[in-house]
Amino acid sequence: MYTLSSKLKLTAIIFMIVGAIGLIYGFIAAPETIEDVKEMMASEHHGEEHAAVEPSEINVEQLPGEGVSREHAQEIQEEHAAETAHGEEASHEDEHYEHVLHQLQNKPWSALYVAAFFFFMISLGVLAFYAIQYAAQAGWSPVLFRVMEAITAYLLPGGIIVFVLLMLSGFHINHLFIWMDPEVVAHDEIIQAKTSYLNVPFFLIRAAIYLGGWILFRHLLRKNSLKMDDATDNTYFKKNFKLAAGFLVFFIVTESMMSWDWIMSLDPHWFSTLFGWFVFASLFVSGITTIAIISIYLKSRGYLEFVNDSHIHDLAKFMFGISIFWTYLWFSQFMLIWYSNIPEEVVYFISRMEDYPVLFWGMLVTNFIFPVLLLMNSDYKRVNWFVIMTGIVILCGHYINVFVLVMPATVGESWFIGIPEISAVLLFAGLFLFVVFNALTKAPLLVKGNPFIKESKHYHY
């Protein structure tokens, strides 16, 4: 049996308290009126007031025919000059400040949403991995089942938090989803055409179905797994096998819809067909990485006596492979849109490339180049600190991935990884650690009665 060390408990609680304080600060510091925004912007960048009036930068090089584009840029500038001359400046500026105000008000909410979703998706990814291990009758992984089960314990509290956040959006406490704002919808024909799918009651019902289904499957799988410990035959294993297969069918449908609902609908004018897979790859690799990190930690404390280097090697192989899979999907989505360059699709990437260049391209380094180069060598996959180091980089990279998926739609160019963002991560990291390690104390760390457990104990690659 695992006993929760008081140090770990204290760390988790400190994380939660510091995170909560930082988040409260983030909500207090968010501006409430346009005047606050004006004050903030005046104190932040003096001399840059022109930035708002100047025509948005046009990349002359990218347009065909330099002369034409220069002329065009000139025209825009003249138009703007004319506008300001006509005395429309005030209303124009107010509109701009209102825009910034909404972004800044969204900032702490988005920070909370990104972190809540990120930790929730880790446990969801682990549940998918766990179900695949059952359905595939994997012989190597049963010694890791209790670790996976413990990580999926976060599904219940994490899911409730995500659901509460979605409800708050639905009740107009925040403005993360613009299609929930009736005023926006009234002037927006594109969203109007989608209201049969994108409406608050149906949205919340769908969310409840996904979450309820996942939590129910997790509950049943765990219950059978615990019963299997005292079982004399394979009844519970067979039950879990069927449950896992059923879960995987349910999961791939609901996960796809979840990614449309919770992430893609943040940009209701944009859609992409492989989006569900893309989010799946992200949550799957984060989940596997978390299994590896927690297993190595527990092993270093002497709790997982049957986990050997070969098990870690296998997990590292999965981290390596699914990182490449994620990149494949990322690139497939990006390249298809970049290549055809259809205006209604490409705005999605233009806003990300222009406002989030470091994060947008940096996540390719953390999520692809780094794991590929470090985990390619077979020997390195057995070096525990190598796996931990790469794992931490992968997790940071996938946090950035979720960040870049959510933030451009909610806060746009007003993003910053500051106090609210870091605090939200700390808050949920603390909660995650607390829930997961608490769940580890609830059952012995080695499953019994699993027909593959002997093979798994002697697993050698």
Add this chain to the structure above:
Amino acid sequence: MSSKVIQAMYNDDDILMDAVKEVRAANHHIEEVYTPFPVHGLDKAMGLKGTRIAITAFLYGCVGFSFSIWMMNYMMIEQWPQDIGGKPSFTFFQNMPAFVPIMFEMSVFFAAHLMVITFYMRSRLWPFKEAENPDPRTTDDMFVMEVAVDENEQELVSFLENTGTVEIKVTEK
């Protein structure tokens, strides 16, 4: 000096593995082992060094990657930077996403083919090569271990007879 080898035949891979371990423990030099199929762990038991072919494959992949970048940069950007469907051919990076499929395939192509050719060269395999099989049965159901004879032939033969062999041949090499 005539070099003699003893060919000890086995009909089971488990017995062969045990025999290899015994022979190694008794400090006899195993020249070669012929098996009809890969015997898992035989290389470790014989004390063979790990292969470095994966490293060569990685390097070949790097070559293919660099080659594809050089090729497309030369053709599409430097040599004739035409405007094809509005693709920005001003610098390599502006048009890079369009090149990635080729960069990927070239890396894989170079890595795979050059690695295979390396394997053929290192293991001396080519068409019309004369087979080096000591006994045709080793391609079907027999395992042959060749042990070099140093001084005492009789002693070595009787030692090998105790390792579960089904047949022993002493031949000139």
